[in-house]
Amino acid sequence: MGMYYVPEVSEGVFWVGAKDWNRRIFDALIPLPYGTTYNAYLVKGKEKIALIDTVNPGFEKELVDKISQITDLASLDYVIMNHAEPDHAAAIPHIMQMGENVTLVTTEKGAKMAQVYYNVPEDRIKTVNDGDTIELGGKTLKFIEAPWLHWPETMFTYLVENRVLFSCDFFGTHTAFGLYDEDVEEILSSAKRYFGEIMMPFRNMGRKALDKIKELEIEIIAPSHGPIYKNPDRVLEAYRKWTAGETEEKAIVVYISMWNSTEAMIKTMVETLMSESIEVSLHDLSRADIGEIARDLVDSRAIVLGTPTVLGGMHPLAIYASYLVRALRPPLKYGVVLSSYGWSGGAIKQALEVLGPTKIELVGSFEINGPPSNEDFQKIVEIGKQLSSKIKG
Numbered sequence: 001m002g003m004y005y006v007p008e009v010s011e012g013v014f015w016v017g018a019k020d021w022n023r024r025i026f027d028a029l030i031p032l033p034y035g036t037t038y039n040a041y042l043v044k045g046k047e048k049i050a051l052i053d054t055v056n057p058g059f060e061k062e063l064v065d066k067i068s069q070i071t072d073l074a075s076l077d078y079v080i081m082n083h084a085e086p087d088h089a090a091a092i093p094h095i096m097q098m099g100e101n102v103t104l105v106t107t108e109k110g111a112k113m114a115q116v117y118y119n120v121p122e123d124r125i126k127t128v129n130d131g132d133t134i135e136l137g138g139k140t141l142k143f144i145e146a147p148w149l150h151w152p153e154t155m156f157t158y159l160v161e162n163r164v165l166f167s168c169d170f171f172g173t174h175t176a177f178g179l180y181d182e183d184v185e186e187i188l189s190s191a192k193r194y195f196g197e198i199m200m201p202f203r204n205m206g207r208k209a210l211d212k213i214k215e216l217e218i219e220i221i222a223p224s225h226g227p228i229y230k231n232p233d234r235v236l237e238a239y240r241k242w243t244a245g246e247t248e249e250k251a252i253v254v255y256i257s258m259w260n261s262t263e264a265m266i267k268t269m270v271e272t273l274m275s276e277s278i279e280v281s282l283h284d285l286s287r288a289d290i291g292e293i294a295r296d297l298v299d300s301r302a303i304v305l306g307t308p309t310v311l312g313g314m315h316p317l318a319i320y321a322s323y324l325v326r327a328l329r330p331p332l333k334y335g336v337v338l339s340s341y342g343w344s345g346g347a348i349k350q351a352l353e354v355l356g357p358t359k360i361e362l363v364g365s366f367e368i369n370g371p372p373s374n375e376d377f378q379k380i381v382e383i384g385k386q387l388s389s390k391i392k393g
Helices: 060-070 092-098 108-118 185-215 232-242 261-275 288-295 316-328 347-355 375-393
Strands: 009-010 014-015 017-019 036-038 041-044 051-052 079-081 105-106 125-127 133-135 139-146 155-159 162-166 221-222 249-256 279-284 302-310 334-341 363-368
Touching: 009 221, 017 125, 036 249, 041 060, 051 279, 060 092, 079 092, 092 108, 105 108, 105 221, 108 125, 108 261, 155 185, 185 232, 185 288, 185 316, 249 261, 249 288, 249 316, 261 279, 261 302, 261 334, 261 363, 279 288, 279 316, 288 316, 302 316, 302 347, 302 375, 316 347, 347 363, 363 375
Parallel strands: 051 079, 079 105, 105 125, 162 221, 249 279, 249 302, 302 334, 334 363
Antiparallel strands: 009 014, 014 041, 017 036, 041 051, 133 139, 139 155, 155 162
């Protein structure tokens, strides 16, 4: 058994999770430039012991070794499954096999997932509803249903006496750095990126969850990824803004250019917006980080999409970005599409078809043949000023 640092993050609450420094992609989609963590917490009462969430496949032994430094695994009474996704729940069968008296605690939908994904016997599952509690002896676990954050079975666990909220993916951050929020200088930027990637499509459910916990006294937020918040007010206030869809006087500009014509159009648009005091976040899709795009979508009021025409439609990377916007459902209000083509147009038509189901108001679209002329640049300036007026309005 390896010896690990097992911090006591609150009286009788121990972090027994794992840091994955080398992971660089999540869900085969999301870049992880700083790795991530799989946070699990051991809560030790006077009479019973509960493990809240587990770890990603491959980290089972580390989890067991850390638990064993605090207590005999045979003494474990409960495993709380806040969320059934494998990065939090895959070690459940391993833990329940080693601890023969362990009961899995989850929501009704979570119970079905535990049986399907992890073959947990029905007679070893205890289902809980909103507001139900479990007593550990001087420590009370209260369960708060939080569906669609970001799966249908998700819930929070609140440790009443310690005022600790175990929020699973909600309030999470993908970084292996730091144990506490105060250890990571750009923690809110990382949290915003994570929100954009994972939680933004579920803003409505996020608002409902915040309403459920607003009367709780919360001294610590212990999420399933990233640092633990000893200063929870900052992230709570940020989440209130993000889940409400509050935007800034800001435009996100995403583009791809093959022979510099589209890029020249985009540069004029960016300069026009900046001259109107609009904050601009620029992303070249040939080298962009999806996570950074997701972060900037969280509070941008407008989007500018630039794409050349390729075989009668958008450049494949622009198609990808457009579908990403549709999937993430950001609170964008306004949009502009700029395009250039060599021998046949069609990119703007496809862009409007892809973005059509969104609620984005198209302020302008402009398509040119070949490199932009002085007249073309003037037209882009006009569109940019119209967009600026909408953003400020």
